[in-house]
Amino acid sequence: MIQVRYFAAAREASGTPAEEVSGPTTTGALRAALSARHGPDLGDVLPKCALLVAGARAATDETPVPDGATVDVLPPFAGG
């Protein structure tokens, strides 16, 4: 399983701080699966978020997500 953790606006949109999805997969497939699971609220936020696979930002949709990995979904914000 893959542990997905949501932060800030992504947490609000998904309604949960964390959940598990089956793996292995790729970041592109994971984005699609999470959008399908949570609907348009998360679908709007997700494309703006960095996906960190075990702490490293996934640069492309083909980035592998191994089974057992933690993926952090982090939206950007700049307010100060």
Add this chain to the structure above:
Amino acid sequence: MTGTAGLGPLVDPGPDLGRAELARYARQLALPGIGADGQRRLRAARVLLVGAGGLGSPALLYLAAAGVGTLGVVDDDVVETSNLQRQVIHGESDVGRPKTASAAAAVREINPHVDVVEHGVRLTPGNALDVLAGYDLVLDGSDAFATRYLVSDAAEILGLPCVWGALHRFTGQVSTFWAAPRARDGDEPRGVTYRDLFPVPPPPGASPDCATAGVLGAVCGTIGTTMATEAIKLITGAGRTLLGRLAVHDALQGTWRTLTVHPDPDREPVTELLSGPGDAAGTDPYAVFCGIGGTGQHPAGLSAAELAAERDRGAAPLVLDVREAWEVAADPFPGARTVPSGAFTGPEAGRVVSDVAGWAGGGVVHVLCASGVRSARVAEELGRAGIEARSVAGGTTGTGRR
């Protein structure tokens, strides 16, 4: 493993402290990891705060009280009443004053041993390296993506650590970025910067600013104070910094969660600031990078003061005020049509744009918000729909309309 432990003290100790300073810092001198040696490092440290706003206010207050010897403050804004809910270094009598002057006066009152350097300018690619050079570290408490990238790039070029905090409503993020951390044991692992995490900004409008989204003042305090603690840890070498980690605070849930962040091995190091096609007004390459700046092809827009003067002369320029209803209520622009900026990206966007086209009747639309950021975005949207739209530079607050 990215080195998160083992960073040595950033700053060498300055001269011995006088009796007055020893008395002042007694509770800090007693702390393991700080002590007299750490206090002398703080005294010798030069820290630059970008923004004397929601994050900069608490950070400045605590760094001044802690005895950081030199505090630089970059801000080109004046204090407004709507700042006071969260920008706690400023008070009622400071409204209308430059934020740098207000912050400097507060710092001197808190601790006369601190030298304050006022940089009453907007940070640009033309001045950023000059402003940052000579400081030991920078705290980024600015409020726009363009400034965030500019500060990150300038800090990377100069080799400075950048303590970074950001706010959104009831949440905050804080980290320490440093492209080339100096490690105690000679090992120099590549550090993480803002660009490793967010190599490009979100599309304009995707992440609303504080004016649109709102922000709780106490959350600014939580994040800004954490930034001050990071600065003290970096200067003295105490503890473990957030380098390689990002802390996310959710005040409504009452949680702090920490993410591990690694540098992107494929990222090219930043060796120069972004440069633009020219130096004409409105072509800040960082604003263009963030999709909010003029590209140099737009005719310069009128300011709010010039529009008011036109109206006073009997002309009737079409002004589209895209601020939120509560902002308009607090400070209406007479004669303006009002449509909040969010309507131009929401489900009703098509209808709203055609409304504006109808009002314009082929003429020019002057788009107005508080600072010029939202209006630039809306003007872009309208421009794509074939409407001649010009963002009002500086917004309602920029050019001293009052």
